[in-house]
Amino acid sequence: MKSNFKVFLKGIIDVSPLMIPVVPFGLIFGVLAIDIGFTPIETMAMSLIIFGGASQIVLLQLFSGGASSLVIISSVGAVNSRHLLYGAVVSEHLSDLKLIWKIIISYFLIDQAFAISNEYLKKNKDNNRYFHLVGGGATCWVIWQSTTFLGIILGAAIPEKLGLSFAVPLTFLALLVNDFRKLINVIVIIISGLVATLGYNYIPFKAYVIVAALAGLFTAMILTTKNKKV
């Protein structure tokens, strides 16, 4: 069995390539948060407390659009619901851990760390294999906090004319690149986008994100049922 530290190190090395896109994501977040009017301390606290790129950008987007707190919080919850999908997979590897470790690991369980550690956990049965996940998560934590900090500093220097808020839809677009190749996903994307755009001014409380997401999921449900019968 490898030492805890070696497994931790392996997690750092394995996750590193996935950190490259996190850098611009963190910078954009820092710059935009300052631009919208959050204080540097609030911006840093968001990255420390929430520690989730998509959650934080959704928060900014809805906050700047004047959405109510309840709508912002439930939209963040909806964005995070994709994490539930991982549960079935990762919980079986960690079920023997003490509760305290589950509490700690939960903070570091982000998309990138999950993606690489899931492979490692499948292949390794050592008792300390979860250190891989901690290594990957901690790496992402350092990158995310430092790029947020850099973004806060740069934010004051970047002119509004650059239209950096456009980086928000681009970042989410980038997260969907693999889904554009699948027909059902493309249909779901179009339905959700249309509902959100058309409903932007008409759906009360800026709840358009949630309504559009439900419309998209409903579409996926119908299309995947049909698919099976054929």
Added chain:
Amino acid sequence: MSNWALILYCGLITYLTRFSMIALIKKEMFNDRIREILSFVPSAIFPAIIFPAIFINDKGLFEIDDNPKILAAIIAMVIGIFSRSIIATIFSGLASYWFLIFVV
């Protein structure tokens, strides 16, 4: 609600979805059907952020003429489909947007 309360609640809900993953959810709780539907969550929710940010302007109005964001987003999407790279998608979109507003 103050900004601080908002940040704390958003942090709490983000943490709880992660914690429930490893502490509460068991493999048998999700059948294949639910897993299949959940795999569509990104496709269902991200466009709700993407589309309004492109098509609706600061004043909340639908904008389709003279809107460089549309072409820039299409370029980014095409680059994304072929490169499968998150970075290439973001930067090709920003570069074409800047080209369209500053040069053209």
